[in-house]
Amino acid sequence: MVLIKDIDIYSLCEHHLVPFFGKVSVGYLPKDRVIGLSKVARIVEIFSRRLQVQERLTRQIAEAIDEAIQPRGVAVIVECVHMCMVMRGAEKVNTRTTTSAMIGIFLTDAKAREEFLMLGHTRSL
Template sequence: MQQSYEKILTAVGEDLQRPGLKDTPLRAAKAFSYLTSGYTQSLQEVTNDAVFPSDNREMVLVKNIEFYSLCEHHLLPFYGRVHIAYLPEGHVLGLSKFARITEMFARRLQIQENLTQQIAEAVQEVTQARGVAVVIDSAHMCMMMRGVQKQSSTTRTVSFLGEFKTNQESKREFLQAVPD
């Protein structure tokens, strides 16, 4: 990967001997490896058996999980917040695991629409919940730095599974609890 960054920098006309670029290909390779580290993780690894018995059947909502990802189309960042809710069915998931699930999928080349769905399906798989809802609000650097260059634009995506898809009251309760 380091050699690839050397080629890219040379291709744009940079001098790799310039003091500011001396170790840049190595640093960039390490950074890109970190930003795509989600490929080396599994759902079982990040949840680490943190599913616990519970009689609670009411909605559990974890809001404002910050994330950073890379757009698979331009390799530019998009970032924002994830809100995840589920309706337990005999089990609850440790709260930190929602952030870990989000991070695992965000640390892959992505589009926001798929990220939303992947998080919802992972929570459903781990918890066997009656329903799962995910909302992501984010800003995309591919819209801000290039192309249309709209600095204030944001994108919201949603995924509803199970009762959140079929029960309008559950869906409404979730959406009212999620900030605009």
């Protein structure tokens, strides 16, 4: 498994036009090709710099890597603080939102999924 974790992201919520920020962990199981580590960070950056919702961001990262190198599987975890939760509405300062996307072997093989989740889950910002 190739795992790149704790990639910093900064984005803007498309619903409230306020920032959200956090960390991304990306794992994939290569088949025939690999991708440069910095390219994974760039893919994360490309999608996070748009007006965005975290759920879609997570899925877009996984799908872009899957399309680019067609690995055996891709897994992505995104953990963020949303300023719309901190500054307005519920005003919950310590709330974090975690989303995940799994493609390929990470959906069908519990051991692969478990390994990624154990190694890749970001525990703090």
